[in-house]
Amino acid sequence: MAGFLLDTDVIIWHLRGREETTEALKEIQRYGVPSCSVLSILEVQLGIKKGEEGKTLRFLDALKVFVVDRSIANHGARLIREQRRKGITLDIPDAVIAATCLEHNLILLTYNTRHYPIPGLQFYPLSPIGS
Numbered sequence: 001m002a003g004f005l006l007d008t009d010v011i012i013w014h015l016r017g018r019e020e021t022t023e024a025l026k027e028i029q030r031y032g033v034p035s036c037s038v039l040s041i042l043e044v045q046l047g048i049k050k051g052e053e054g055k056t057l058r059f060l061d062a063l064k065v066f067v068v069d070r071s072i073a074n075h076g077a078r079l080i081r082e083q084r085r086k087g088i089t090l091d092i093p094d095a096v097i098a099a100t101c102l103e104h105n106l107i108l109l110t111y112n113t114r115h116y117p118i119p120g121l122q123f124y125p126l127s128p129i130g131s
Contacts, residue, residue: 004028004124005101006063007110008040008093012047015056024109024126034109035064037100039093066100075099079118088117 006025013021028034041060048056066072076095083090090098094115101108101121108116109124116123 002105002107002122003032003064004034005066005097005104005106005108006034006036006040007097007108007112008036008043009111010109010126011036011040011044011059013111015044015052015059020127024124028109028124033062033064035066035106036060037093037097038065038067039096041065043093066104068096068100072096072099072103075103083117090117091115 010021010024014025025034044056044060068076073096076092076099079095079098080090080092097108098116098118098121100106102118107122107124109126110116111126113123
């Protein structure tokens with residue numbers, strides 16, 4: 001089975017104690033250590049509130065982290081260009097996360113599937129927030 005990459009929103013919801021998210025993380029850990037993009041670490045670190053530092057850093061340190069190498073950067077740029085031709089704006093972090101998944105055959109855990117209109121990208125089923 002392929003590995004799993006956590007989107008920033010999933011990391012945040014887990015750290016905030018969303019039970020469904022934590023249960024999903026327990027489920028995928030049966031297949032190995034979950035991973036994230038280095039960009040998710042940046043995004044999560046930007047939102048740390050006072051008193052959350054220790055818990056947040058411990059969780060992030062437990063994840064496998066994928067860096068943005070040349071191949072991922074090129075793939076991400078290609079995804080942005082392809083979506084732009086369709087009239088769709090794809091943000092750089094989302095393009096990098098999608099490219100990371102595609103380059104490493106990873107399944108993406110996210111509540112924001114609409115941010116990833118990418119053919120071939122695989123998702124772990126999570127119920128949308130608020131449903």
